[in-house]
Amino acid sequence: MRDFSYTQAGSVGAAVKAHAQGQDAAYIAGGTTLLDLAKLEVMRPGHLVDVRKTGLDQVERTSDGRLRIGTNVTNTDLAYHPLVQEHYPVLSEAILAGAATGIRNKATTGGNIMQRCRCSYFRDNVSPCNKREPGSGCSAIGGKSRAVFAVLGVSDHCIVAHPSDMCVAMAAIGGYVTVNGPQGERDIDFLDFHLLPGDTPAQEHALEPGEMITHVTLDAPLQGAGSHYLKLRDRASYQFALASAGVIVATDGNTIRDARIALGGVGTKPWRAADAEKALIGQPASEDTFARVAEIAFKGARPTESNAFKVPLGKQAIVRALTTVTGPQAS
Numbered sequence: 631m632r633d634f635s636y637t638q639a640g641s642v643g644a645a646v647k648a649h650a651q652g653q654d655a656a657y658i659a660g661g662t663t664l665l666d667l668a669k670l671e672v673m674r675p676g677h678l679v680d681v682r683k684t685g686l687d688q689v690e691r692t693s694d695g696r697l698r699i700g701t702n703v704t705n706t707d708l709a710y711h712p713l714v715q716e717h718y719p720v721l722s723e724a725i726l727a728g729a730a731t732g733i734r735n736k737a738t739t740g741g742n743i744m745q746r747c748r749c750s751y752f753r754d755n756v757s758p759c760n761k762r763e764p765g766s767g768c769s770a771i772g773g774k775s776r777a778v779f780a781v782l783g784v785s786d787h788c789i790v791a792h793p794s795d796m797c798v799a800m801a802a803i804g805g806y807v808t809v810n811g812p813q814g815e816r817d818i819d820f821l822d823f824h825l826l827p828g829d830t831p832a833q834e835h836a837l838e839p840g841e842m843i844t845h846v847t848l849d850a851p852l853q854g855a856g857s858h859y860l861k862l863r864d865r866a867s868y869q870f871a872l873a874s875a876g877v878i879v880a881t882d883g884n885t886i887r888d889a890r891i892a893l894g895g896v897g898t899k900p901w902r903a904a905d906a907e908k909a910l911i912g913q914p915a916s917e918d919t920f921a922r923v924a925e926i927a928f929k930g931a932r933p934t935e936s937n938a939f940k941v942p943l944g945k946q947a948i949v950r951a952l953t954t955v956t957g958p959q960a961s
């Protein structure tokens with residue numbers, strides 16, 4: 631591990647200033663991603679700006695019925711917060727499906743959104759990897775590409791899946807990320823925050839240099855809706871999703887009135903399946919309907935030989951999650 635300097639910032643202004651003054655600066659929160667990758671020398675920060683004393687640790691209802699979450703709220707506190715458990719149970723389920731208690735106690739909201747990928751070629755610090763060393767190539771294409779690799783949104787330069795469970799629920803709920811940096815404060819739509827790999831896989835998010843996340847604001851809950859986060863994985867703990875589905879569904883009798891579907895483990899970013907949602911609205915809640923919209927969600931999937939199983943698995947995750955929410959009449 632290389633030497634680095636460290637500042638504990640007492641305010642957002644102080645954090646942004648310290649970041650601007652540091653050489654190869656990086657923000658640090660819980661450290662559960664960053665310190666691992668610094669030890670591996672995959673990330674090489676010269677200066678760490680600790681944001682945990684900047685006070686951004688509140689979860690509050692806004693006057694227009696949204697939920698505003700400070701970046702430093704830990705994954706545990708967010709999952710068990712009464713407002714989340716009552717109004718956004720899909721978010722609570724998704725967070726609690728991730729990692730394990732010890733990590734969730736340290737991991738923060740902003741850090742979870744900014745967590746790096748789990749590709750072993752990215753993390754070994756040796757293999758060609760366009761995310762780590764732009765232009766060096768993608769070792770997963772034609773290499774080992776099973777568990778943590780995507781089938782949706784992949785490019786010829788990178789195929790790794792976005793690892794977060796929390797972000798799948800947030801993508802289903804909708805909202806925006808508030809950031810602060812050298813140019814001041816701005817909001818970024820949650821669905822625009824993470825970028826597709828395209829030709830530039832090293833550019834993973836919409837932050838400008840020096841900007842930090844201060845809050846995430848979630849849209850008001852869908853009235854009268856039920857929800858579920860289903861995560862399918864190789865083992866029950868400490869394991870990333872092979873495929874997951876976060877669904878929010880409102881029905882009128884047996885007819886789908888409104889729906890949100892987001893997917894994890896299969897997309898290069900937290901994946902909102904907007905076409906599938908549109909196809910669901912106005913349809914009867916039945917397994918036939920769900921199977922049809924699952925086909926739509928995976929239209930255009932580009933699996934490798936090793937992760938082709940994720941296409942049927944992802945479709946089944948959608949069908950099962952929707953069936954769980956809409957109840958026995960769907961089966």
Ligand SMILES: Cc1cc2nc3c(=O)[nH]c(=O)nc-3n(C[C@H](O)[C@H](O)[C@H](O)COP(=O)(O)OP(=O)(O)OC[C@H]3O[C@@H](n4cnc5c(N)ncnc54)[C@H](O)[C@@H]3O)c2cc1C
Pocket residue numbers: 656657658659660661662663664665666681701727728729730733736737738739740741742743744745746793794795796841842843844868869870871
């Ligand atoms: C063994 C293990 C298993 C895991 N399993 C899962 C899982 O199943 N599901 C899942 O979703 N996650 C999983 N994780 C990932 C975990 O959720 C993340 O490591 C964690 O959420 C990161 O939060 P942090 O506060 O520790 O971030 P840090 O490690 O402090 O930072 C992570 C990144 O975010 C940046 N950052 C932090 N705060 C800010 C900010 N306010 N503004 C801008 N940038 C910021 C840092 O610069 C860094 O690049 C696992 C992690 C481990 C180690």
